[in-house]
Amino acid sequence: MTLQVHPEAKALIFDLDGTLSNSLPVHVATWNKVGETYGFTFDPQIVHEMTGRPTIEFARHIVEKYNLTANPEDIVKLKQKAFWDSAELLEPVQEIIAIVKEYHGQLPMSVGTGASRKSAEVQLSELGIADYFDAVVSANDVASHKPEPETFLKCAQLMGVEPTACQVFEDGDLGIEAAKKAGMMVTDVRPHINYGEWDH
Structure with missing residues (x-):
């Protein structure tokens, strides 16, 4: 079929x-980079669960899940820049x-x-x-x-x-x-x- x-x-x-x-591999890799910056290990399952939602919602979810003090908007900026910089992948x-x-x-x-x-x-x-x-x-x-x-x-x-x-x-x-x-x-x-x- x-x-x-x-x-x-x-x-x-x-x-x-x-x-x-x-x-998805590029998204996971760039979330891993964000994790290195903010001190958490990203769970790739989040990508599968939240596919289709805007990045700000991912960021809010991550702040809550990993008890971060970071501002979700700052996480979004870092994530998006890392993703755009990796576009050739x-x-x-x-x-x-x-x-x-x-x-x-x-x-x-x-x-x-x-x-x-x-x-x-x-x-x-x-x-x-x-x-x-x-x-x-x-x-x-x-x-x-x-x-x-x-x-x-x-x-x-x-x-x-x-x-x-x-x-x-x-x-x-x-x-x-x-x-x-x-x-x-x-x-x-x-x-x-x-x-x-x-x-x-």
Whole structure:
């Protein structure tokens, strides 16, 4: 069973981290760097549990979990800079990129991500796919993040397509829940992708 576009889909929406971009190893590595600075050992399970949430929520969770006195905003700045500086280590998820390239020009496409606007732009540029999408909705563009449906509903609005005619490709439980709440067709990409040693 390969990844397929639903015959009734009139627009495609892609999550970014773990769907278009195999970024989890880079995220874990950069969180480890943050841990070295602030004196804690990062638990990679946090990435899997919170995939789809904005970085500030990760930072707040980490402050609480490790009883840090640090300001979450300062942690976010350090984490994001470390991630952007490591962008060349990002790898495309070929199975998903193939769909993007095949349907470019045939169906409107957008990215709906919990990443910041800059992080999304850095990743899409590094992967060479920034020009394939009609819209990018980031954590900076919505008030309610995944698992709330706002990210995906905004994608549909920007593409001018009814939510029920949109197909979402996602690897995170929170994103899958958000797509279902939005009334969209959802494809969990995890069974179809080989992430290597960072398999979900």
